[in-house]
Structures are given as structure tokens and as C-alpha cells.
Amino acid sequence: IxxxxxxxxxxxxxxxxxxxxxxxxxxxxxxxxxxxxxxLSLAAVFCVALWLxxxxxxxxxxxxxxxxxxxxxxxxxxxxxxxxVRAGGSVSLLxxxxxxxxxxxxxxxxxxxxxxxxxxxxxxxINAAPNSRGAGLTGWMERQTGRKIFLWLSIPWLLQIILKxxxxxxxDTYQQIKQYLGEYARLSNHPPLGTLLYGLMxxxxxxxxxxxxxxxxxxxxxxxxxxxxxxxSLTVMKRLGVNPWIRFxxxxxxxxxxxxxxxxxxxxxxTQFLILCLWAGVLLLNFAAEGFAFFExxxxxVALCADFSLLWLTRYNGAAIVxxxxxxxxxxxxxxxxxxxxxxxxxxxxxxxxxxxAGGNAALLRALNVKQxxxxxVYSLPFEQTARVVKLHDGxxxxxxxxxxxxxxxxxxxxxxxxxxxxxxxxxxxxSTATAADMAGYFRVWLQQMIRYPMDYLDAAVNLxxxxxxxxxxxxxxxxxxxxxxxxxxxxxxxxxxxMYDASAITGLNAAQRALTQWYFSFEKLPVLGWFATxxxxxxxxxxxxxxxxxxxxxxxLWALIPSAVTAFMCLFTPVAYxxxxxxxxxxxPLWFAAYDATSPKACSSVTTAL
Numbered sequence: 001i002x003x004x005x006x007x008x009x010x011x012x013x014x015x016x017x018x019x020x021x022x023x024x025x026x027x028x029x030x031x032x033x034x035x036x037x038x039x040l041s042l043a044a045v046f047c048v049a050l051w052l053x054x055x056x057x058x059x060x061x062x063x064x065x066x067x068x069x070x071x072x073x074x075x076x077x078x079x080x081x082x083x084x085v086r087a088g089g090s091v092s093l094l095x096x097x098x099x100x101x102x103x104x105x106x107x108x109x110x111x112x113x114x115x116x117x118x119x120x121x122x123x124x125x126i127n128a129a130p131n132s133r134g135a136g137l138t139g140w141m142e143r144q145t146g147r148k149i150f151l152w153l154s155i156p157w158l159l160q161i162i163l164k165x166x167x168x169x170x171x172d173t174y175q176q177i178k179q180y181l182g183e184y185a186r187l188s189n190h191p192p193l194g195t196l197l198y199g200l201m202x203x204x205x206x207x208x209x210x211x212x213x214x215x216x217x218x219x220x221x222x223x224x225x226x227x228x229x230x231x232x233s234l235t236v237m238k239r240l241g242v243n244p245w246i247r248f249x250x251x252x253x254x255x256x257x258x259x260x261x262x263x264x265x266x267x268x269x270x271t272q273f274l275i276l277c278l279w280a281g282v283l284l285l286n287f288a289a290e291g292f293a294f295f296e297x298x299x300x301x302v303a304l305c306a307d308f309s310l311l312w313l314t315r316y317n318g319a320a321i322v323x324x325x326x327x328x329x330x331x332x333x334x335x336x337x338x339x340x341x342x343x344x345x346x347x348x349x350x351x352x353x354x355x356x357x358a359g360g361n362a363a364l365l366r367a368l369n370v371k372q373x374x375x376x377x378v379y380s381l382p383f384e385q386t387a388r389v390v391k392l393h394d395g396x397x398x399x400x401x402x403x404x405x406x407x408x409x410x411x412x413x414x415x416x417x418x419x420x421x422x423x424x425x426x427x428x429x430x431x432s433t434a435t436a437a438d439m440a441g442y443f444r445v446w447l448q449q450m451i452r453y454p455m456d457y458l459d460a461a462v463n464l465x466x467x468x469x470x471x472x473x474x475x476x477x478x479x480x481x482x483x484x485x486x487x488x489x490x491x492x493x494x495x496x497x498x499x500m501y502d503a504s505a506i507t508g509l510n511a512a513q514r515a516l517t518q519w520y521f522s523f524e525k526l527p528v529l530g531w532f533a534t535x536x537x538x539x540x541x542x543x544x545x546x547x548x549x550x551x552x553x554x555x556x557x558l559w560a561l562i563p564s565a566v567t568a569f570m571c572l573f574t575p576v577a578y579x580x581x582x583x584x585x586x587x588x589x590p591l592w593f594a595a596y597d598a599t600s601p602k603a604c605s606s607v608t609t610a611l
Contacts, residue, residue, distance in 0.1 A: 013030050090459045126593060167219030170267070227264075280325075376430050381461060386445075388418055391416075467578075534579075539585070
């Protein structure tokens with residue numbers, strides 16, 4: 001019942017009910033009214049639930065303990081909070097009356113069992129040995145080389161590349177082009193490498209008199225790089241002896257999920273960052289299986305430095321991913337005497353990355369004459385919490401607190417600008433005159449208000465980023481071209497400034513682009529398969545895989561999870577939680593399974609022998 005339970009506050013079914021039997025009537029009537037699924041759907045869910053119970057819940061695994069219960073309680077609790085704000089905007093909905101508390105308990109219990117069955121099922125799946133069934137598929141996968149895989153993936157992608165001709169500009173890319181051409185002020189709110197690349201792309205189009213062709217050439221190079229990384233990941237999986245079924249599943253996902261091809265045609269920093277994050281994941285998959293012997297090959301060191309330097313240059317949060325990875329590598333190298341000899345190479349790689357990444361970024365800022373501006377995206381969550389308190393409790397706040405807040409944010413504006421799921425309107429009121437002392441004073445007030453208004457702070461947090469853990473809602477995002485008219489029923493996000501294109505040359509593709517983009521947005525509604533294109537499923541599987549890696553002594557596999565974990569953590573502090581920012585961990589899911597399988601004792605022994 002839990003997945004189809006309506007958590008909105010209900011009126012009493014019989015207002016003047018008294019006595020035991022009237023209470024029974026209330027319970028029956030209101031519970032049945034809260035169940036939104038029809039009897040046929042419930043029958044199907046019930047049959048699946050019976051199988052899950054018999055297969056996993058009634059058979060406790062040997063190594064299962066309190067950890068799995070705590071983990072599933074946490075995940076189901078996060079889902080419950082998100083469902084509450086989705087239904088009524090506030091967590092207080094859960095205890096609005098006694099019946100609401102009953103429904104909340106029912107929902108949490110149902111989801112707890114669902115996550116518990118899922119966790120145990122995932123544990124069984126990733127530890128299952130390959131069987132003889134599907135031997136034909138196994139043989140076919142073993143015959144695939146990197147070039148063949150590139151070709152197989154290119155076939156289904158080619159149609160999408162043609163239909164999305166000449167490639168889609170995002171609004172960030174639009175701003176970067178305008179900055180390069182001198183039509184907008186050059187500010188460092190976007191990494192200067194992208195401003196240079198997209199500006200040169202537009203300049204080429206203007207020089208040859210065909211901007212569409214310039215965009216298309218850029219998009220082709222980008223799509224080819226994307227396909228290369230995906231093909232490379234499958235090649236590495238094969239070399240490490242990863243289960244053919246995992247490799248086939250990864251290849252199938254690369255083919256059908258719009259998170260890959262749907263973004264390969266979008267010319268923006270997010271796509272390039274996604275490609276580089278996947279490349280980093282593959283390199284760390286190699287490192288997980290080989291250990292520090294990975295650094296014996298100079299090409300691995302060069303690839304690591306190149307990828308990490310580009311991560312640093314492509315998006316500002318790339319520096320966080322790179323820093324975390326190098327810090328963990330350095331600590332891991334120093335912990336064991338046998339690995340200390342590799343500390344030098346880790347240090348060299350880190351030094352080269354910082355020099356190229358940070359140094360290159362600084363050089364580009366100077367060469368392009370870009371004005372440095374400070375980005376405050378990381379403060380999106382506390383700013384949202386402050387704005388919600390101001391909106392709801394303005395009359396109760398002391399004048400000195402208002403004054404402190406006003407030195408950092410425009411106090412008279414943030415209450416009206418507050419949007420529960422979109423923080424930019426509040427964040428953009430930040431005062432550039434704010435000093436370090438002003439910020440320190442603001443956070444003291446922020447802490448005081450958190451103590452006074454804890455539920456409002458929780459509501460602000462769950463409204464802003466609770467969707468990251470929700471299996472029943474996903475804030476999808478795919479960008480497409482439009483014929484000049486925006487239609488939210490067709491695609492919520494599109495590039496609408498057709499002055500950047502030779503619009504008349506691509507009018508005939510408008511209907512095809514609209515249909516393809518509608519397919520992208522509809523993909524997540526497919527049973528089970530659609531989950532692989534959602535933020536909530538990716539985040540939940542990431543947490544479960546990390547737990548199982550520790551539980552089953554596959555801690556080496558955690559290396560391949562680091563870029564995804566850092567990305568997911570940073571999504572908690574973004575101005576809006578939607579698929580665009582979560583792509584690096586959503587698309588890396590096949591690498592987690594491959595890393596787990598590649599770090600089994602047998603697989604590690606084979607890799608060591610080969611080395």
C-alpha cells in the first residue's frame with residue numbers, strides 16, 4: 001500500500017463520529033480514501049511483495065546485522081520527508097493529526113521493507129556467480145573490442161545526433177558566447193576554458209558564414225569523446241574480467257538511457273564535465289583492481305593528470321572531486337609501508353594537476369580579461385533556510401537579527417523571493433559589500449534561528465534537495481531546440497533564443513526534436529528501467545553499494561565511487577536539485593557494479609598475475 005499512499009491531510013469521513021464502531025468506520029474510510037492505487041495495480045504489487053518477502057525478508061543473510069536496518073530506516077525516512085513536502089510543503093504534515101501519524105508510520109514501514117528487500121536483493125545479485133545460461137551472450141561480449149563497441153553504440157546514437165542537429169546550446173553556453181564576443185561583461189561565474197571554447201566555436205561559425213555547421217562540428221567531436229569514454233569503460237571491464245552480464249547491462253544502459261545520448265548533443269560545460277567524470281571513474285576502476293601498481297604504467301599517470309586537470313578547468317566543483325581523490329590516495333599510500341613508495345607519484349600527479357588546473361584557470365582569466373566574481377552557490381541551503389524563516393516569521397524577528405541578515409542578503413526582498421525548490425532568487429540578493437565579519441555574524445544568526453525554528457529549517461532543506469533521494473519523483477532535465485514557442489507539456493527546458501542559429505535551416509527538424517525530447521522526459525516512467533535515469537535511484541544505489549562494499553570486504557571498490565559520492569554530496573548545496581547536476585553519479589552506476597566485481601579475491605588475483 002505504501003507507494004500509492006496519499007499523504008495529504010484528509011478530513012474526517014464522519015465528523016460527528018463517536019464510540020468504538022464509529023472509530024472503526026473512520027479508520028476504514030479514511031485509509032481506503034488515502035490509497036490511490038487501483039485494485040489491479042495493488043494485486044500486481046502484492047504478488048511482487050510476496051516474492052520479495054519469501055526470497056529476501058524471511059531469509060536473513062549470514063552477515064546481515066543492525067547496519068542494514070539502520071541504512072534502510074534512513075533511506076525510507078528520507079523518502080517519507082520528501083513525500084510530506086511534496087504533498088503539503090512541510091514536514092509538519094506528518095503529524096497534523098493522529099491519522100496523519102498513522103499514515104506516516106504505514107508509509108515508512110512499507111518503504112523500510114521495500115528498501116530492506118532491495119538491499120538484500122542487490123547483495124545477492126552482485127555476489128552471484130556467472131552461470132552457463134546466456135553462454136551465447138557471454139561469447140559475444142568476449143568478442144567485442146573497443147572499436148566494435150564504439151561502433152555498436154554509435155548506431156543508435158546516430159539518429160539522435162541527426163535529429164538534434166546542429167546541437168543544442170544551453171543558457172550558460174549562450175552567456176559564455178556573448179561574453180567572449182564582448183556583448184556581455186566577462187565574469188568568472190563560468191569557467192574561462194568553456195568561454196574560450198564556445199566563443200571560438202561561435203567565431204568560427206561567423207567567419208565561415210554558417211553558425212549551424214560550427215555548432216554541429218563541435219557537437220560531433222563532443223559526442224565522439226563521449227562514445228570513446230563509454231567504449232573505453234567496457235574495454236577496461238573486459239580486461240579486468242568483469243562479469244559479462246554486468247558489461248552487457250552497462251552497454252544496454254549506454255544505448256537506451258537518455259542521460260547519455262540525450263546530453264551528448266547539448267553543447268555545455270555539464271556535458272564535458274560528465275564525460276570527464278566518467279573517464280575519472282574508469283581510471284579509478286582500474287586503480288581499484290590494480291592498486292598502486294596502477295602507477296607503474298606512465299600512460300596511466302598521464303591519463304590521470306590530463307583528466308583531473310580538465311575536470312578542474314571545466315567546472316569549479318571539479319576541483320573538489322580531484323582534491324578528495326588525491327587526499328584519499330595520499331593517506332592510503334602512507335598507511336601501509338608497501339605503498340609508501342608510491343606516495344611520490346601521487347604527489348607528482350597532484351602537483352601537475354594543480355599547476356595545470358588552477359594555474360591554467362588563472363592564466364585564462366587574465367588572458368581573456370575576465371573579472372573575478374565570487375560564487376555563493378555553496379550557501380544556497382542556509383540562504384534558503386533564512387529566507388523561509390523571514391517569510392514565515394518576519395514579525396517575530398528581532399531588529400538586530402534583521403540588520404545582520406541585511407548586511408549579507410537583501411532582507412526586504414528575500415521573503416518575497418523565497419521559492420521552496422529554487423534558491424537562485426534568494427542567492428542572487430547577496431550583497432557584494434559583505435565582509436568576512438558580516439558573514440560570521442550572519443552564520444551566528446543562522447545558528448540561533450535554527451535552534452528557534454528547527455522545523456522550518458528542515459522544511460527548507462527537504463524542499464530544496466529532498467528530491468535527490470525520492471524514488472517516486474524526479475526533476476528531469478533535457479535541453480532541446482524549439483521553434484520559438486515554449487510548451488511545458490512538450491519539454492520543460494529548451495533553448496529558445498533562435499537568433500543564435502540559422503533557424504530557417506532547421507525548421508523541418510522541429511517536430512522530430514520535440515518528439516525525441518518528449519521520449520527523453522518519458523523514459524523515467526518505464527517500469528524499473530526508467531529508474532536508471534533518475535536522481536533518487538542513483539543516490540540510493542550509491543549508498544547501498546558503499547555499504548555492501550564495506551560489509552563484504554570489497555573496500556577497494558570504493559575508489560570508483562569517489563567521484564559519484566562527492567558529486568552527490570555537492571548536489572545537497574546546489575541552488576536547485578535537478579538531473580543536470582546529478583548526471584555524473586547517475587551515469588556512473590555501471591562503474592560501481594564493475595568495480596565491485598573486479599575487486600573480488602579471484603579477480604584481484606588474476607589482475608595481479610597479469611601485471
